[in-house]
Amino acid sequence: MNSETLNTLNSYSKNKYKYGFVTEIDDEKPKKGLNEDTIKFISQKKNEPEWMLDWRLKAYSKWKKMKEPKWANLSFPEIDYQDIYYYSAPKGFEKKPKDLSEVDPKLIDTYNKLGIPLEEQKVLAGVAVDVVFDSVSVATTYKGELEKLGIIFCSIGEAIQKHPNLIKKYLGSVIPPGDHSFSALNSAVFTDGSFVYIPEGVKCPMELSTYFRINAENTGQFERTLIIADKGSYVSYLEGCTAPKRDDNQLHAANVELIALEDAEIKYSTVQNWYPGDEDGKGGIYNFVTKRGLCEGKNSKISWTQVETGSAITWKYPSCILKGDNSIGEFYSVAITNNFQQADTGTKMTHIGKNTKSKIISKGISLGKSQNTYRGEVSFLRKADKARNYTQCDSLLVGNQCGAHTVPYIDSKNNTAVIEHEASTSKINEDQLYYCRQRGLSHEEAVSLIVNGFCKQVLQELPMEFAVEAQKLVSISLEGSVG
């Protein structure tokens, strides 16, 4: 590695985080720490029915007996669950504002700074947005238009009030609260998130999107998202996240459940850009997220696409349970780690039905002193006749102090299963850089071009408007400098 490359890498490492500002706004919090009173406080704040509180308390009693999963290739100090606020809401949010004129202008400002204008007429055409600020949903756009089609798109808190039957039937049906300690924690203290229901035969005409923002200090964000696509329906859903720069680590433990009934399709895309910590590894979000989709019906399809560039720690395995015959699960992932970031991410594909198919494309890019692990599990149960999986994991190393790891598990109980696995690890190549620069591209342009090329297979799975954003984000994560 020559000196110029090292210089460029060093300049990349001086990662400047564009979204690191804090909104000065009065907020309302319970006491720090987790106990039954905290949960009761949350449930009361959200004006929840009794059955919801019981559900939470059951999850809490499970959590108390559980330990964090430790198998990931991550190292971090013990999380002190008693030193975290479990609820934070901008003041005056006991009742969700009816329209934007009731929302604190500072909040609207915050989202404008983030490039998410909330005023409907300014919202990017064709994208409906639900915005979650710390623990509460701030605004959901395009609601009326969606209602005409029978589509429900609202905060999960609202859904608990208005659609209790759907919630009772599906909440926790894909990720049981007792699945592991983070799912139990989330089930006990989740505060807000989005709820989507697409009725039978409806193709949702616009992208649905949720934007998550952690603002308050020492606050955990525990959002819960539930998406149900009824028979023959289709929905594409986007999720974006940012947080201010803080010296302390902040905990984010979300649960996302997807259910696709017969012939339904859900496409779920994430661009995760939580604050990653500074160049010395100080601060940043601990991102322990459980995402799981159930292809319940025949011919259903669930597709996860993620671009993970932020967080100090990413622990995340969007998975598919392929229960319906002929159902399809897909996972497309780009994970970029820089400085001292650690990512342990991948997927789980569980083939239960006949002729089920899954496809995994994972691209890991490591820079600085970061560690990047792909972890995947593909399993074929006894009845999964003629099921197929294709897995491709590619790692790209930039510099010589970072690490890339690939941990694929395969478990087959059916001998008609077909499994293909390809993996590669490469270093960004001096010859490629020389070639690009000889054509007149700067060193930075060349690195960005090569990395974007490396991720292309995944980025092209993102919805159009998002893909452009993601491409920029990839370049920014490399440069660390934002114009």
Add this chain to the structure above:
Amino acid sequence: MFLEIKDLSVKIENKNILKNLNLSINQGEVHAIMGPNGSGKSTLANVLAGKEDYEILNGRINFKDNDLFDLNIEERAQEGMFLAFQYPVEIPGVNITPFLHSAINSKRKRMNEDEIDNLSFAKLLKSKASDLGINIDMLKRSVNTGFSGGEKKRYEILQMSILNPELAILDETDSGLDIDALKIVTDGVNKLKTKDNSFLIITHYQKLLDYIKPDYVHVMVNGSIVKSGGSEIAAEIEKDGFQKFQ
């Protein structure tokens, strides 16, 4: 003088490769450098382009009134220097259209010219490709990825014709080409020849020079130019090999 190399000595990993090499090229001239394997021909090409693995021991190079050593790789390229690589590297996932579009615009920017827009560039690329008998489908693929040796060389010439360099260095572009591919490549070079564009053609074989007529032929042996003259030298080498020059 357009390009002037004076007393250039270069080493890599404690091995002296170029030894007090002298060479001058004027605008519009075609120079050929011939020499046996290991004589330092490719080193010369890479030192001109700015590859960083080499240690310059002494000498200087002037290019368009610049001290070449003051310019980094991309600045030299933007000033109009182009190297057609002997072994073009694969860049998976990177399409030629955005790649060359950024390249041409970075050059235009340095020359204080307006950037070329997407549409005009796409048209330019298509027309140059069809001139060179390059299938449009090839333009949809990633740079050099999965190309045959001949395709890669043609692709280099396509890039050269788009960037229209003032000094094009062809590093053994003929190696590994069959006669048809060689014709396409040399046609491409001949089409670019104007009174302003200069060429430095590095080759091991005389065959290439049947298609591109050089104004000067230099024989390079052991890191120095040992003989210079007209195309009669190429014929001499064809007949007797490099031995008599060593």
